[in-house]
């Protein structure tokens with residue numbers, strides 16, 4: 001069986017170094033808000049090029065904390081509207097609604113799966129305060145037009161960078177394109193912890209300070225609480241592992257690009273629509289390699305019969321979920337077609353050339 005993602009193999013690539021970091025953190029006797037987190041935050045800031053990084057408990061919290069901090073700073077008010085792509089993972093939208101902000105959905109672009117920048121302006125109202133862009137599947141989205149639009153309407157740009165760590169546009173890394181960015185270190189992400197983890201990056205010192213306090217019970221000084229905060233901290237153990245794995249992220253993303261390029265150049269079945277391989281390949285870190293096909297479910301069954309595991313990202317649009325019944329009347333044809341047709345092929349730094357070749361051959365034989 002070719003697994004969709006072999007997490008054990010991915011982490012064993014760096015077994016010795018990771019085990020050393022685990023042991024030394026274990027023996028240090030200090031497990032929260034210590035030197036490992038500080039060191040990882042420093043390295044993450046340097047890698048992204050951002051002024052501040054704050055380690056938090058997970059990617060959802062990273063995005064929630066950005067929204068909460070903007071409310072505490074008086075920049076957002078409850079009831080304000082945040083523009084967000086209709087085809088994103090539900091976490092982007094949970095962060096918005098959890099802060100009593102209102103998501104306003106915009107259709108994605110068929111070629112990139114990312115928010116269609118040309119459709120944003122029509123969704124802006126006097127209540128809009130931000131655009132949340134999501135670098136979906138690992139492909140960065142940003143443009144001069146987007147930046148100009150945000151400036152014209154005085155909107156913050158929040159990046160959901162859970163899937164695209166390491167991607168860049170015109171030499172600027174995702175996580176440093178907008179005003180603030182949320183990262184996820186869920187084990188299956190391109191930079192994955194051995195459990196949950198997340199981070200916020202920003203160049204805004206006031207925002208960074210508010211987020212750091214909010215994530216630690218709303219407190220800057222122990223037992224002095226300035227906000228009704230939450231407990232959302234990155235563990236020392238996870239920070240140590242992430243700090244070690246960050247060293248190898250670029251090499252691992254390059255291997256993902258190599259596999260994506262092979263897929264794009266060799267999958268030739270006319271029933272299959274391939275994702276676009278960007279002209280500037282640094283814009284994509286291929287967290288997922290997502291193909292489209294009308295008979296998606298039949299292809300998935302055929303692949304399983306041929307010992308190839310795939311996943312669907314995502315089977316149900318978030319506004320059709322039970323959790324968001326208030327949005328059930330909404331209709332986004334581009335988004336819905338995507339949800340019916342997408343299939344994610346195996347892609348990871350540990351997928352072997354032989355496996356990639358087999359996957360291509362099996363796909364090309366599908367009738």
Ligand SMILES: *Cc1c(COP(=O)(O)O)cnc(C)c1O
Pocket residue numbers: 058059060061088089091092134160162163183184185186196197198
């Ligand atoms: C994974 C993910 C998140 C949430 O991250 P967690 O660490 O699982 O909370 C948010 N947005 C997107 C697009 C994601 O893929």
